Amino acid sequence: MAAGCQRETPPGSSPQDLMLTKAPASAIQPVTTGRNLSSGRYREVDIVIMRPAGVTEPIPVCVALHPRLGGAKWFLEVGVPDMLTKVVQAGADPFAVVAVDGGNWVGNKDDAPQRMLMEDLPSWLDYHDLASTPFSCLGIAEGGAGALNLARVPGMSAVAAISPNLYEQWSAANDSLVFADQADWQKREPLRHTTEYANLSVGVWCGTEDKEFIGPARAFAENTKAVATFAPGGHDNAYWTRVLPEALKFVGGVL
Template identity: 85%
Template sequence: MLLGGLGLGAGLVAGCQQEAPPGASPQDLLLTKAPTSATQPVTTGRNLSAGRYREVDIVIIRPAGVTEPIPVCVALHPRLGGAKAFLDLGVPDMLTKVVQAGADPFAVVAVDGGNWVGNKDDDPQRMLMEDLPAWLDYHDLASTPFSCIGISEGGAGALNLARVPGFSAVAAISPKLYEEWPDAQGSGTFAEQTQWQKREPLRHSTEYANLAVGVWCGTEDKDFIAPSRAFAENTKAVKASFTPGGHDNAYWSAVLPEALKFVGGVL
């Protein structure tokens, strides 16, 4: 755990440990970079996160046939499924088609984040800010993501992450937003009201003024269609799509290609 906090965790637990060359010291091994994953369209592994105090899955999705270093869109999953949920939703094929249709190449990188709010012993936002850059660099990707995309709890998490300066675009799909504390409290997501006030995107609409914001939500998603519309209106979202669908994989698979095209359009 300490090694992860010191920035060595990415090299030690990125899922491709290697043997030391003959006569090499342990320090030599720490300084030796393992073969990269740049030739693989999909790479999965386990990394030790200092921010989350545990090992987490990482999933790296590149467009087929693209091997050079490319920008990164961070993907935040719904509560169930973890980082690999984006494989189940078909993102590898979607991303390849988006790039083949003319978008500049970029990678989609997902990591396990729980409910994306966390608590004192589990800070997914710290993982994204402090752990993820080294993991991306390890895999020959741009260490600073240009955009983020999220679904459900991950949609709210992506909107919260995008408040950090440096992002160009954010795509929120069926984001779990709460206009009032009683609704947020009933969700079981937040430990206390002050945490909700700090993390709730609806309470920070002015912070998205210089950001390309896209919001998608199904019209049958009864709990979250109204706050999604409110957020899109308050932030003057560049893209606001409210079409038939619920809070489920069928809707998310249907709109993900458009969301990927949206974030790719800012490159």
């Protein structure tokens, strides 16, 4: 994996000024990390930008949403930069994968990751000479459900959901402690909005030993006519790492 490039806060600057100095294109690294102040989340968050090795020109973006217990740097830990480079070397058009810290991707009134993605992220991408509107999104577990929610906003071309945390019934959703109430679940649950994915390229992956989420994943794939892969695996890093290259290839195929 290529080494990252951490942007430090200039002396005397505020958190809002985290990216005052900009590297020339020739100095752009395959991995860039930093911290930005998010108005949507009311806190500083990590941002990780992963480009294919050797590509420095402006390129489209796939935004990546981590599992609940991870963070933006989770994608570095599982080797996404190398996976991305190999996908592009195999023939896909170059694109970047950009991850940010999201916590609970459903969020609440005082911490809104989806608002961060829609209102904060575009300017962060533009600063780094990337397309300010992502063409696709990819998510894992709770991030998979978050990616499906984000894809409901007009403008996306593709979404890849790996082991998405979906809930067919309110009783299961309530037990997850993710949603504020039943109305919140009905508003945000992708299984209750399947017609909204009709004009998207949708990919779904889920391990057959993922007892809690394999059923809802199958139901979502069937109702959206998604490209779906259900193979042996659980709700864990081993399965997610195994299928991530397929998901990256899938989103890259819409460019």
